[in-house]
Structures are given as C-alpha cells and as structure tokens.
Amino acid sequence: MLANKKLILAHFWLAFAVFGIALCLGAWQMFVRSPLYVWISDPEWYYRSVTAHGTVMGYVFPTLVAMGFGYAITESALEQRLVGLRWAWAGFWLIVAGAIMAMVPVALGRASVLYTFYPPLIGNAFYYIGVVLVVVGSWIWVALMSINLQVWKRAHPGDPVPLAMFANVAGSYLWGWTAVGAALELLLQIIPVALGLRTTIDAGLARVLFSWTLHAIVYFWLIPAYIAFYVIVPRAIGGRLYSDTMARISFILFLIVSMPIGIHHAYGDPQVGAGFKFVHSAFTAVVTLPTLFTVFTICASVEIAGRLRGGKGALGWLAALPWENPIMLAVAFSFIMLGFGGAGGIINMSYQLNASIHNSQWVTGHFHLIFGGAVVIMYFALAYDLWPHLTGHSLPDLRLVRTQLWLWFIGMMVTTFPWHWVGILGMPRRMAYFDYTNPALSPQALPVAISAIGAFILLASGLLFLFILARAYTTSRTEPGPYRFSRPIHPVRSVPVALNGYGIWVALMIALTITNYGYPIAVLVARQDTSVPAIYVGAQ
Amino acid sequence: MSPRELFSFRDRYFSVSVGITAAVFVLAALVGFIVLPYAQSQLKFADLWDAICSAAGLQQRSPSSPAPEPTHRFSEVVLTPTMLAHPGQESIGRGATLAQRCAICHGPTGISRADSPNLAGQYVAVIYKQLLDFRSHARTNAVMSPFAANLSDQNIADLAAYYAYLPRLPAYHPEPPLARPGIVIYGAPIRGIAPCGACHGSLDNKTGSPWLEGQSEVYLKEQLHAFASGQRTNDINQQMRNIARAMTPQEIDEAAAYYASQPPDIVKATD
Numbered sequence: 001m002l003a004n005k006k007l008i009l010a011h012f013w014l015a016f017a018v019f020g021i022a023l024c025l026g027a028w029q030m031f032v033r034s035p036l037y038v039w040i041s042d043p044e045w046y047y048r049s050v051t052a053h054g055t056v057m058g059y060v061f062p063t064l065v066a067m068g069f070g071y072a073i074t075e076s077a078l079e080q081r082l083v084g085l086r087w088a089w090a091g092f093w094l095i096v097a098g099a100i101m102a103m104v105p106v107a108l109g110r111a112s113v114l115y116t117f118y119p120p121l122i123g124n125a126f127y128y129i130g131v132v133l134v135v136v137g138s139w140i141w142v143a144l145m146s147i148n149l150q151v152w153k154r155a156h157p158g159d160p161v162p163l164a165m166f167a168n169v170a171g172s173y174l175w176g177w178t179a180v181g182a183a184l185e186l187l188l189q190i191i192p193v194a195l196g197l198r199t200t201i202d203a204g205l206a207r208v209l210f211s212w213t214l215h216a217i218v219y220f221w222l223i224p225a226y227i228a229f230y231v232i233v234p235r236a237i238g239g240r241l242y243s244d245t246m247a248r249i250s251f252i253l254f255l256i257v258s259m260p261i262g263i264h265h266a267y268g269d270p271q272v273g274a275g276f277k278f279v280h281s282a283f284t285a286v287v288t289l290p291t292l293f294t295v296f297t298i299c300a301s302v303e304i305a306g307r308l309r310g311g312k313g314a315l316g317w318l319a320a321l322p323w324e325n326p327i328m329l330a331v332a333f334s335f336i337m338l339g340f341g342g343a344g345g346i347i348n349m350s351y352q353l354n355a356s357i358h359n360s361q362w363v364t365g366h367f368h369l370i371f372g373g374a375v376v377i378m379y380f381a382l383a384y385d386l387w388p389h390l391t392g393h394s395l396p397d398l399r400l401v402r403t404q405l406w407l408w409f410i411g412m413m414v415t416t417f418p419w420h421w422v423g424i425l426g427m428p429r430r431m432a433y434f435d436y437t438n439p440a441l442s443p444q445a446l447p448v449a450i451s452a453i454g455a456f457i458l459l460a461s462g463l464l465f466l467f468i469l470a471r472a473y474t475t476s477r478t479e480p481g482p483y484r485f486s487r488p489i490h491p492v493r494s495v496p497v498a499l500n501g502y503g504i505w506v507a508l509m510i511a512l513t514i515t516n517y518g519y520p521i522a523v524l525v526a527r528q529d530t531s532v533p534a535i536y537v538g539a540q
Numbered sequence: 541m542s543p544r545e546l547f548s549f550r551d552r553y554f555s556v557s558v559g560i561t562a563a564v565f566v567l568a569a570l571v572g573f574i575v576l577p578y579a580q581s582q583l584k585f586a587d588l589w590d591a592i593c594s595a596a597g598l599q600q601r602s603p604s605s606p607a608p609e610p611t612h613r614f615s616e617v618v619l620t621p622t623m624l625a626h627p628g629q630e631s632i633g634r635g636a637t638l639a640q641r642c643a644i645c646h647g648p649t650g651i652s653r654a655d656s657p658n659l660a661g662q663y664v665a666v667i668y669k670q671l672l673d674f675r676s677h678a679r680t681n682a683v684m685s686p687f688a689a690n691l692s693d694q695n696i697a698d699l700a701a702y703y704a705y706l707p708r709l710p711a712y713h714p715e716p717p718l719a720r721p722g723i724v725i726y727g728a729p730i731r732g733i734a735p736c737g738a739c740h741g742s743l744d745n746k747t748g749s750p751w752l753e754g755q756s757e758v759y760l761k762e763q764l765h766a767f768a769s770g771q772r773t774n775d776i777n778q779q780m781r782n783i784a785r786a787m788t789p790q791e792i793d794e795a796a797a798y799y800a801s802q803p804p805d806i807v808k809a810t811d
Contacts (some may be wrong), residue, residue, distance in 0.1 A: 039726065041725060042743055043735065044743055044744060196622060199620040199621075199622065256557075256561070271597070272597055273594075273595050273597025273598070274572070274576065274595050274597075275569070275572040275573040275576075275577075275592070275596055275597075276572070276596065276597070277572070278573075278576060278595075279565070279568045279569055281568075282564065282571070282572070283564065283568065431729060433726055433727075433729060434729060435726060435728070435729065441730060496553060498546055498553030498554065498557075499553070503546055503547065504546060504547065504553065504557060504558075505557075507547075508557065508558070508561055512565070515565055516565075519596060520597065523596075523597065523598075533618065533747075534620070534621075536621045536747075537744070538744065
C-alpha cells in the first residue's frame, strides 16, 4: 500500500537529479586533473567543483534516497498510511532549502572547503547553515520513522516488526546519532567563526567531532542497499530469504559499531592518543561482521532461487539464476565491488597498513568503489524495483536497464582500480594539479588517464539511468499490485523481544560512544592552547 | 516480556551482547594502552601509568631533554582576516604624516624607485606584520630596522592603514609583461610548491601574504634567496622558507622577473 507516492517520488527525483549534476562535476574533475587536459590554471575552480560534488553526493543524494525508501517501506511493510505527512513534506522542503542555501556560496567560490569542511579553512556561513538544514530535515525523517513504528506496534502488540521496517528504523537511529558529531562541529565551532563571532578555531577538536560522523555516515548510505539485499533481491529473483534473524543481527551490529570507530580516519592526527586509535581500529574490525553475515545470507538466499529454478550441483545453481533480471545483475555487481572495496577498507582501518595509503588517491578510489559502486548500484536497483509501483508505468526496456547496470559496473571498475593503484604509487589526494612530465609522476599518467575514461563511462550510465526513469512515464500504464518484500524460508511467527526493538542496541551504541570518544573529546575541550586562526576561503 | 526486563543480565541477549562488547573493549584497551606502548622499544616509560597516559595522548611525565634555544627570533604577530579591515579617516591621516619618513626609499606616493617594495595599495595586514617584525627583530635589515625600532603599535596600525588606502599606481617597470612561467602557474606540487597566486593574490590571498605585481625584481629575488638561505625567518611556520628552499635559482629568476613586469592593477583580489 503506497498511499503517498508523490512524497516518495519527490525524494527520489530530487535525489537523482542532483546526483546527475554532481556526476557531471565528478567526470569534469577526473578529466581536468588527468594528463588528457592541459590545466585549468586556477585550482580554485577544481576545489569549488569538488566541494559541490562531495556535498551533493555525501549529504543530499543518499539522505534523500534513504528518506524516500524509508517512507516507501513504512507504508508497504507496515501496511498503514504514513503518520505525519505534513512533517515529511516539511523535512523535504528543508532539504531543498538547505541544499540551495549551501550550493549558492559554493557556486560563487565562497566556500571551497570540500564537503568534509577542513577547518581551519572557513567558508561562507550560508554553506554550513545549508548543510545544517539538510541534516535537520533528515532528523524529521528519523523521528517520523520511529513514530510510525510506535503507532504500528501499539496496533500490533507483540507482533514481529517486518524486517524491512526493522532495518529502516535501525538506519534512521544510526543516522540520528551519527549526525550529532558534525552538528556539534558546525554549531559550536565552525558557524560562529564563519559568522565572524570568533576568529580562531580548534581544528583538532573539529576533526575528532567530524570523525564521529564521518565513518558512520558511510553505513547510513549503505543501509538502503543492504535493506534491498535482504528484502528486495530474494523476492525479485524468485528465491527466499535464508535467515530473517541473521538480517536483524546484521542491522543491529551496524547500529552498535558503525559509530564508535571514526578515529580510524584520523590515524595521522597528532591530537588523538595512539591507544584510542588502536581501540577504534579494533572496533572497525568488528564492523566487517555484519557485511560478512550479509554476504553469506544473501548468497544462500540466491542459491535457494537457483535451486528452485532447477539448478543442480555445487555450482550449477549459478547458471540457473535469472541473469536477465536487472536486480540479479545489480546484486552480483554490487557484491563484486563490495568484495574489492571491503578488502581495501580492511587495509584502511588497519593501524599500520593505513600509513602506506593515508591521504593518497587510494582512499578516494576506495570510497568511490564502495559507495559509488556497491551501494549506488543498489540505489539504481531499488529505484527500478519501486518505479512501476510509484509511477504506475512499467520500465521501458529491460535491455536498456541491463546496459545501464553493466556500464555502471564497468565504469566503476575502470575508474577505481587505477585510482587505487596510483595511490599505492604515492599520489596524494585533494590536489588539483599534477605535472605528469615529471619523471617521478610519469608512471601515473596512464592509470590516471584510464581512470578519467572510466569516469565518462559512469557519466554515460548515470545519464542513461535518468533517461530510463523519465522514459518510463511514456510507457503504457500498468497495475503492479501491492509492493511486497521477500519472504524468509521459515515464516517469522515470533521474534525475541531483543531482536524486535532497539533498546539494548541504542544503549550500547551510546555507551561505546562514551568509552571510545568521551576522553579524546573531553581532553581537547579542556585544553585552552589548541586554537589556530581561521583561514577564510574566498574572503578577499 | 517488557522492554524493562530486557535490561537485565537474566536476559540472554542482554548479557551476551553487553558481555561481548565489554570484552572487545577491554581487550582492545589492554593491547592499545599497555601492550603496544611497551612493544615500542624506542619509548621509555617511568611506570605503567606513564605508558597508559602516553597512549591516551597526554604528554609523558618522564623528564625529557630541554628544548633547544632558538637561534633567531620568531614572529609573534597574530593576524586575522578582519583585523584593521575598517580603519578610520584619522588613522589614515596620521599614517600619511608618519609616512613622510618612509618616502625616501618607498617613494612619496608609495611607489619606490630604489628597489624597495612598492607599498601603495598593499594589503593592510602585510605592512602591519612586517613593521611589527622589524620592530621585534624577527626580520632585520640595516636600513629598515632603525626606522621601525621606535614605532608604537598605533603608529604601525596607522602606517598600514595609510599605505593600504593609497591607489595602486603602475610602478616604474618599463619592459612589457612577460609570459607566466611554469613555477608561477602550477607551482611544483611534487616539491611542495603551490602556485604563487594561491596566497599572493591572483588566485586567493592568505592573510599576511603581499601581492607581488610590479615589485622590484631585485627585491623579489633578494627576498627569495634570503628565505632559501634562512637569512630571513619571519614567515609563519616556515611557509616561504620551505617554498624558496625547493625552488631552483632559475625558477627564482623567472618568478621575480615575471612579477616585476606585471602592472599592480591586475591583482584580482582586493581588500
């Protein structure tokens, strides 16, 4: 029962439209710093573009997808109308207002600070206030997800919460808590300086607060993709979900350990003690568990589909899978990229291996592979899956859809593999210009050029995706029936209370925040000698 | 079972999850705060608590060798972008009177014909910082230092305000503008050199960095060599010393000749 299709479509359309714009910027960035182009002569244009690309791709696009998908799940999984529709629209418009407010100073070159802010760089205050509005808009969604679940629970006392909604609310709680770090940094540190109320800033403390948000935000981006793995993929390919319990445990683990691990982004920072860096490294190792559980459970679920379709033997079920089905294709591509990206991630989080790739292009390659690749391809899949239900039109041509997914997969591999490689060769990230004629850099010219070509394949795929979504409106109307989620192999009649709510898990998340972040933050707050003068970007 | 009963060690989910989480934390903390500090042979600790404090990021309590005495005076000037941004007419007027002493080298209109810097229309923070540095001996020059020695803080602020207020007249540099050399356009990223304009005005201005267009070629070259040799040390965090040391003599010549040939009215950023 999707009653508020307009609300969901508004979120998706805005998400994919800004995604298309940011994708163009990304391809341009890859091109101008590659040997295929001479040089734009003003690095400020490059950083301006990187700031816009990162802000849209990091804050606006995935947040809108998670929100739109969350509303769709609420109405279809709980089979009740969304409570708080006006608030939902208010949240949406706050994000629109925030995104515009943030992008105007960026476009004017008044906030080329990159989306991770990098104090003591300080840009125009409207940029930061815009980002805060986007976060506040998304917090309305967090509250609505929780309220809708409570309404349903009151009407269905003791019933198992449908898996899709359980995971969705876990993701919303994760986001609600993880956004607090960046919000504290913006409200207490950056915005007062940007408004001219103060002229110095504690950059070390700001970085620690941002790390609170910086890693868990990745899991917030990832959760819609994981929800799609569990509740869309098995149904779409004619299989069964192998384990409902394993799914719940995976999302619970994400909730607990996604957040108190962010200092692994700050291994090079002198203001955090080595002991805490190790503790964060250890907990980052734990966060591989929910992904490994998910890969196992989904592979088992897909195997069920293969065997139901007549696949025999140890690997024969693979051939029997419905490879012409876009969702099958998307999940296979996603897992391949997740495998490579995940392996790279384990290198990043290892305290000592990190030293060899820290601040290199490897890191940029890594997060594009895992977010832009493994996660975004599932955003495409879930949009394709929902589209007939939202628009009342079927997708125009499955061949076109498959082409789009293939292009995205190939483009992402061609872009990110050389990107990792040049990182190992020592190419630093966040630089606008490289002199490839220098003998020390010349071995990097070819991989960077290949990577830039990959970026244009991605651009073609992204534009094709938008075309397919728009083109669907011209196809004949269809009645796809109610939107359903995959059924587990064993029907879920009852679920332990602990796995049907969030009490223990939210408490553990907050407890680990205190143990892992309490001291590093407190000691920096207490010190008075750590502030440095702000550097105003585009101030003169 | 009510949610309240869930928060009890009688509940299996609660006891197992809290137990595992606590165990991971305690184990990680033991390794991170005790095992790893001692595993690093170059670190010496007075006792266990000292090792733990070190891993927590506190300064070690064990006595360390005293910091070496600096060989030169550091610049103690603190600059912010809004400092001296809106000087009063009175300040500019006082600065004009004081500036009469400066005219002998820096020219009556702030344009020098003596290979001293042109000061007309220079960023206010630049003149302010350099005068303070001359006064504190963070920067020294046989001619300039005596002039700065007796200036008060207010005199320095007034002089800075006056020169920043003057129009940027084209300086006396007759040759036609040269093409921009690579070191100015690109810098040399592999040697840690940013394009000059990233701080010096044509791309962006970082507070305290002067615009360079139309300055004396001799002066620019001399300063770059002084930074490179460590004779001039009043740049904050060695920013210019690090750059000048990495520049080749030819690049120094090219950059100085290029900037000297540019009219100062093309400086993009205005203050």
